Amino acid sequence: MPQSESIDQVTPDGITTAPPHDRVGFDEWREAISSAFVPLDASPDHRPGDFSGALSSITVGDLQLAEVLGDCSHVRRSVATIRRADPGVIKVGLQLHGHSTVQQNGRHATLAPGDLAIYDTSVEYGLHLTDSFDMLVAVIPRQALRVADRELTDATARTITTTTGAGALLGPLLLSLRSNHQGSSAATPLIEDAVADIVSAVVRSSAPVDALGSGQTVLLSARAYIEAHLGDPTLCPTAVASHHHVSVRYLQKLFAYDGLSVAGFIRQRRLERCRRDLADRTQSHRSVGSICATNGLVDASHFSRLFKQTYGVSPRHYREA
Template sequence: MAEDFERWRDSVSTAFVPLDVVSTGSSLFEGGLCSSTLGAMQLSEVAGCEVDVRRTRATIKRADPGLIKVGLQVTGHGVVAQRDRQAVLAPGDFAVYDTSEPYDLHFGETFSMFVLMFPRDLLRMGSRDLSTVSARRIHGDRGVGALVSPFLAGLRRGLVSDTLPTSPKIEDAVLDLLRAALDDAAPHQGPAATLLMEARSVIENRLGEPNLTTATMAAHLHISTRYLQKLFESDGCTVAGWIRSRRLEKCHRDLVDPRLEQQSIGTICARHGLIDSSSFSKLFKDAYGMSPRAHRATRAP
């Protein structure tokens, strides 16, 4: 439904995060917004004409939920600016930006943009890595971007037609593809950064092994445990902490997967390497503020 500027501005700030929005056009404004969810992700299509959108330090102070946004240009052209970088987007291009830092969006013509928004922890990138890829244009017709852009466009069609998939696996696929595109777009990484990415990839593939530890990972990578710890600490975490958080995220997802409703909580946590049920319950409650059983009860019927 078309909205006038005042209603559209309020709708955009409510749907996303607090924003300053200014109409820069001289003609009558028309815009629209539709949103839905996919797991922990919010999917939206926003349309309008000739506007500047700003996330300032003042609006960040009003609310900073720690979210990542991915903007796929659908029609028209747009500019995403953050950290002294600008991504000029044509249809099919996309860029990632962090709501915890100031950013600007500029649209000088009629446009529509598909926007994914999700907690930054899901991206599994440290602050340093994220800062190097925010507001970088990812071309929709080359490199890994040529694989990701059609996938995002498919989600956008599902949003518009109210036929979005419901499987939690789709959420994982979206995040995996985004990480691949960001890795491809990042400036050249040094040996330490490359080794850290390899370590994270190995951990992801071996989460189901209860004996996965700092020592076994270091042995697999043929480096010392001290050096492995140093790699992870440079990004603000520990090896054990990373393994634990990834296991908990997998369990958090599976507990509300309707296809797994016949599986016990013990079976689910053991599948991801957490074989001590009582210890798992405490870790889960510390991380998410509720017990695994209570979280499972939130599953939509």
């Protein structure tokens, strides 16, 4: 779909919007979904000349929300397309009209109107749109989710209802953002956090009950404890292990399944909190040192080095950008 300066608009509140497009042919639609999301392969169920589709989107900070319409088709994220670009994002698809099937990690999720599915763009997946459809797709940075890799893998390609549980919170929130995206720019980081937190809750609640053994229960509780005490400079693996009445060695073993040490997880979450606060315009009056200290990183010089290693720029340059 051709892009022009008149398509995307920036509202006074700082939220970028794209008005709904007229329906276009298959080639333009395929190009549009690859440009808007991640590189994708797509093919129509019938002759390409019989296909029509459309795409419109808004962005709220690092969160992207797109409404995609079209006819019967197959969309695939292959190894080749992952190699072309892998930005590390998670998709949440909310079926508005029509039906679809999402396939990933050896599972298939069948979606009817009102159902959700989560899929990871860093892993191969397929999406079969079985009839004319309308789908709302949220694209969220993986690093914004408070879930482990195993939890995410367990939650992908599962049918999630929006009538009960965490899905009943997420569905209406996404619909509300689509319809009422005018808000204060000062609220943008809070909106991003709210969506990421609810998606994280959906991921955790979507895992099969038998997937959570006693060790996994301790791991989830330890992560929640860490999240609630990030501002405490004395927070350390020993303190977390002591609170849960387990040894540090056992706790390290639980965290190691996801490729992080306990200290590494604490550091990662503190840095992400600092990144969020630096992007928050309502906190522009606070110094970088104050922000890092509030999140438990009392050595400003050490924090600056860690931040640059993680995000590629210094905290000051990140805030200015």
